[in-house]
Amino acid sequence: MFNLVNKLTKAFGVSGSEGGIRDAIIEEIKDSVDEITTDVLGNLIALKKGKGNGKKIMLAAHMDEIGVMATYIDDKGFVRFSNIGGVSPSCSVGQRVVFQNGVRGSVFYEEKLQDLRSLKLSKMYIDIGAGTREDAQKMIAIGSVACFEGAAVMQNGMIxxxxxxxxxxxxVLVSTIRALPETDNELYFVFTVQEELGLRGARTAAYQIQPDLAVAVDVTLTGDTPGCNPMEVKCGSGPAIKIKDSSIICHPQVRSLLEDTAKKLNIPYQLEILDRGGNDSGAIHITAGGIPAGTLSIPCRYVHSPCETVSLSDMEQAVRILTCAVT
Structure with missing residues (x-):
């Protein structure tokens, strides 16, 4: 599993520029599914046909990541930027970014800034090592996008x-595809685009597929770090089955399916209530007249930073739950 995560996190895939990660996923699943298509927005849809008259099930995970976009280059070659998705100013300071063409840069803030509490992205810049605007323009252009750097490492079972x-x-979806036995159900594995910009890809994919039910697989916040907001979810205590977030109250049919499967397999699981944020299930469940939808979550520390942290065992258990639930 770690080798797969390492490959997927290395691939470039800022929201709206998901070509690199899409190609990486296709390479991993092309011999294990019956059909692979890409829709107009860029969603990757992989179909595993059923052998009977089962349900049509959609399993979704977004393949885009947060990033930044170059908006202005000053006379000395420093690059101003805006966010693509939920980029935190405090998590960005001192980090390195890599543009889609391979140019790298370092993020820092204006020296005249007096108080870090007033830190804003508009007061920050990217240093790509250019001496003039002309030098910088040979390296990147206005509108060029970059992702943060942060190579995958595993230690003590944590990635x-x-x-x-x-x-x-x-x-988790790729591993589920590989693990699946034959089933009566028709399974659509959708690797969605532009989730970080408002659940956009999932909405169009769900309208196209119109499944009988859907499960999104995404990360969720945890309550297991010093001084954090109280929350039941912890890394290493099993996947989390979502009850609600700000975009959805999960359908009882889907929630029961996931809970009953975990109990059947004797897999520890957690129940998730998220006060803010949402994921693809929030767009799926209000599409095409309504679709029963829920979420299986991977507990993750430091979300939307270059050092997001998850438990390998939580991911492996999620694969087992998902594989059994859809067969």
Whole structure:
């Protein structure tokens, strides 16, 4: 599993520029599914046909990651930027980014800034080592996008990397595809685009597929770090089955399916209530007249930072639950 996560997190895939990660996933699943298509928005849809008259099930994980976009280059070659998705100013300071063409840069803030509490992305810049605007323009252009750098490492059963939101979910889906036995159900594995910008890809994919039920696989926040907001979810205590977030109250049919499967397999699981945020299930469940939808979550520390951290065992258990639930 770690080798797969390592490969997927290395791939470039900022929201709206998911070509690199899409190609990486295709390479991993092309021999294990019956059909692979890419829709107009860029969603990757992989179909495993059923052998009977079962249900049509959609399993979704978003393949895009947060990033930045170059908006202005000053006379000395420093690059101003805006966010793509939920980029935190405090988590960005001192980090390195890599543009889609391979150019690398370092993020820092204006020296005249007096108080870090007033830190804003508009007061920050990217240093790509250019001496003039002309030099910088030979390296990148206005509108060029970059992701944060943060290579995947594993220690004591914990994986730390950038883009585990949601390449960990993508890895769970890829592993589920590989593990699946024959089933009566028609399974659509959808690796969605532009989730970080408002659940966009999942909405169009769900409208196209119109499944009987859907499960999104994504990360969720945890309550197991010093001084954090109280929350039941912890890394290493099993996958979390979502009850609600700000975009969805999960359908009882889907929630029961996931809970009953975990109990059947004697797999520890947690129940998740998220006060803010959402994921692809929030768009899926209100599409095409309504679709029963829920979420299987991977507990993740430091979400939307270059050092997101998950438990390998939580991911492996999620694969077991998902594989059994859809067969």
């Amino acid at each position: 730390t990397s950038k883009a585990l939101d949601d390449r960990s979910g993508c890895a």
